[in-house]
Each structure stands twice: as structure tokens, then as C-alpha cells.
Amino acid sequence: MRFVYILTVIILTVIILLYGCNQPAGEGEKYVDKFPGEINLEFKEFQTPPVLFYISDMIVLDDVMVALDMKTDTFFHIFELPSLDYCGGSTIHGNGPDDEISISPFIGRVDAHSFYYRSENHLKIASYNKATKKIVIKSQHALPPDFLNIFMMNGNVYGYNIFPIPTNREYLGFNLASKETFDFGHDFPSIHIPVPTTKLNMIFTRIMAGKPDGSRFAALYDRIPLLRIQDQNGKLVRDVWYRNKQRSLSVYMQDQPNPSDLMNTTLNYQRIYTTDKYIYGLYSGKTREEMKQIDDYGFEIHVWDWDGQPVVRYILNQPVNSFTVSPDDSYIICSSFEHYDKLYKTEIFPDYQ
Numbered sequence: 637m638r639f640v641y642i643l644t645v646i647i648l649t650v651i652i653l654l655y656g657c658n659q660p661a662g663e664g665e666k667y668v669d670k671f672p673g674e675i676n677l678e679f680k681e682f683q684t685p686p687v688l689f690y691i692s693d694m695i696v697l698d699d700v701m702v703a704l705d706m707k708t709d710t711f712f713h714i715f716e717l718p719s720l721d722y723c724g725g726s727t728i729h730g731n732g733p734d735d736e737i738s739i740s741p742f743i744g745r746v747d748a749h750s751f752y753y754r755s756e757n758h759l760k761i762a763s764y765n766k767a768t769k770k771i772v773i774k775s776q777h778a779l780p781p782d783f784l785n786i787f788m789m790n791g792n793v794y795g796y797n798i799f800p801i802p803t804n805r806e807y808l809g810f811n812l813a814s815k816e817t818f819d820f821g822h823d824f825p826s827i828h829i830p831v832p833t834t835k836l837n838m839i840f841t842r843i844m845a846g847k848p849d850g851s852r853f854a855a856l857y858d859r860i861p862l863l864r865i866q867d868q869n870g871k872l873v874r875d876v877w878y879r880n881k882q883r884s885l886s887v888y889m890q891d892q893p894n895p896s897d898l899m900n901t902t903l904n905y906q907r908i909y910t911t912d913k914y915i916y917g918l919y920s921g922k923t924r925e926e927m928k929q930i931d932d933y934g935f936e937i938h939v940w941d942w943d944g945q946p947v948v949r950y951i952l953n954q955p956v957n958s959f960t961v962s963p964d965d966s967y968i969i970c971s972s973f974e975h976y977d978k979l980y981k982t983e984i985f986p987d988y989q
């Protein structure tokens with residue numbers, strides 16, 4: 637009996653140790669097959685003047701919507717809310733003292749009146765001046781040159797680069813006050829196949845946004861169907877995997893992958909927007925082959941709360957390339973590469989609010 641008791645204790649101890657070692661950090665992983673709610677969205681169309689061509693991102697401020705266009709003579713186009721009447725363009729694409737040579741394709745909301753964007757080497761805080769009908773710069777900060785897809789949170793800027801990194805941390809942080817650069821965030825996700833250090837940021841391309849109160853931030857990934865939530869200190873809160881039966885990522889590990897294999901890889905999340913309550917992700921779920929004849933990115937918008945619980949899956953009546961959400965989660969505005977002379981808007985009053 638004593639031998640059986642000791643053997644039982646040993647087996648239970650081993651099981652507990654193995655179970656503990658296999659648990660992911662933070663609150664662990666969650667796998668989602670479907671969302672609790674699925675809602676078909678019908679957009680109302682708003683005709684725009686012939687001023688838009690390639691909207692990469694949009695942001696809702698107090699009474700205007702700012703659209704960033706990468707291929708027009710002016711970077712920013714302003715639309716009045718709620719009518720979406722055109723107010724004019726601002727910030728010339730050029731070499732003048734008040735012009736911008738280039739702007740990163742992603743912008744972020746700072747507060748009700750201002751937003752941030754990254755120019756060639758600076759983070760800039762900007763707002764819309766109603767009197768002059770122009771975007772004005774409130775402050776600017778020099779940035780290290782190797783930051784990509786940045787987001788701002790609690791006085792720091794976070795991003796990543798495509799070059800090899802000295803640690804397994806996902807992000808680089810930059811303190812705007814001290815000008816110090818530091819490693820930040822959790823280890824890279826596990827995809828159960830070895831990933832060379834030189835390919836980490838290529839495999840795990842992602843878009844990020846912070847929670848407005850600065851307590852957490854979210855990342856959505858292009859090549860894997862993953863939502864990752866971390867807190868303001870870079871501690872993992874939760875990984876949420878969407879089971880979409882995509883193929884193995886081993887094709888990306890090859891130095892010269894077969895083009896047909898690449899065309900059969902899945903595109904996942906393309907855009908992100910966050911509010912105090914929810915995380916919104918523009919999702920494709922199509923292969924590159926399936927997307928060859930489609931100019932836009934996504935056919936669905938997935939919504940989670942800040943604990944990583946899936947909330948609703950919006951099915952769009954047409955593909956779109958960019959979207960923004962009102963701070964009170966009452967409406968969504970979208971744009972399309974295919975129909976660049978229109979904006980699309982829909983109110984959302986789902987049961988989960």
C-alpha cells in the first residue's frame with residue numbers, strides 16, 4: 637500500500653509539473669471556432685468628390701473623420717461628422733517646410749481632438765483646425781529610424797523592425813522623454829515549427845493599437861490568425877487563436893519558396909481599431925490566390941473584449957480595405973480601393989452593448 641501511495645504521489649507530481657510547464661504565460665491561450673454572434677452588415681454609401689485614391693487608414697475625432705491617403709497630392713482628407721461631407725485636404729505630399737515626404741500608413745487616436753502619425757523620422761501629434769481647415773502639428777518627436785508599424789501608449793512609442801533582434805522580445809520601445817530605446821513585450825508566439833531569428837518579424841508581421849486608457853494593447857497578425865493582448869508592462873494577458881484551417885507556415889521558411897505555394901497561404905488580419913470596450917480586426921481569411929482579383933483586404937470584422945473574449949463577427953456585404961469605429965462603438969466607417977470615390981457607414985446597435 638505504501639508503495640502504491642508513493643507511486644501515485646510521484647505520478648501526480650509529474651503530471652502537475654508537466655501541465656504547469658506546458659501552460660502559456662499570463663492567462664494562457666484560447667482557441668475560437670466561431671464567435672458568439674454573427675451579424676450581416678449593410679453599408680450606406682456616401683459619394684465623395686474625386687479627391688481620394690488610396691486610403692490606408694482613418695480616425696474619428698470629435699466632429700470630423702480624418703482619412704490618410706497615400707497616393708494623392710495631400711495626405712489627409714477631412715470629412716464632417718455625421719454627414720461625411722468633404723471639408724478639404726491638408727498636408728501636401730512634397731518637400732516644402734510644411735510638407736511631408738512620406739507618412740507611415742497607420743495613424744492612431746490620441747484623444748477626442750488629436751491623433752498621431754509617423755512621418756519620415758518623427759512621431760507627430762496633430763489636430764484639425766476648423767478655422768483654417770488644416771491639419772496642424774501640436775508636437776513632434778524624433779524617432780529611431782528602424783521602427784515599423786508603431787503605436788503610442790503612456791508616453792512611449794512601440795514598434796518593431798525587420799532586422800535580426802538580440803532578444804526574443806516582440807517589440808522595441810522608445811521613451812519620448814528620455815529618448816531611450818528598450819526591448820519590450822512577451823516572447824514571440826509559438827507556431828510549433830522552428831523560426832530563424834532573421835525571419836521572426838517577417839513571419840509575425842502585425843498591426844498594433846493601445847487601449848485608450850493605456851492599460852493594455854492588442855496585436856493582430858497577418859500570417860497567423862492570432863489576437864494577442866498584453867498589458868502596459870508587456871506581460872501577456874491572452875493569445876486568442878481563430879481556427880481557420882490555414883496551411884502550414886513552413887513555406888515562409890524556405891529561401892526560395894515555390895510561387896504557387898505562396899499563393900495558397902492565408903491572409904489573416906489586415907487592420908485594427910480599438911475603443912475602451914472592444915478590439916476590432918479587419919479579417920480576410922482568403923488565400924493570396926483567391927485575392928488576386930480583389931483590390932481590397934477584408935470581408936469580415938471580428939470583435940473581442942479586452943480580456944480576449946470573442947464578441948461578434950461582422951460579415952460585410954462587400955470587401956473593404958480600411959475602417960474606423962466611433963469611440964462609443966455606435967458606428968463603423970469603411971473605405972474601398974475598388975470604389976475609392978465612396979465611403980461606407982453603418983450603425984451598430986448589437987445585443988452585446
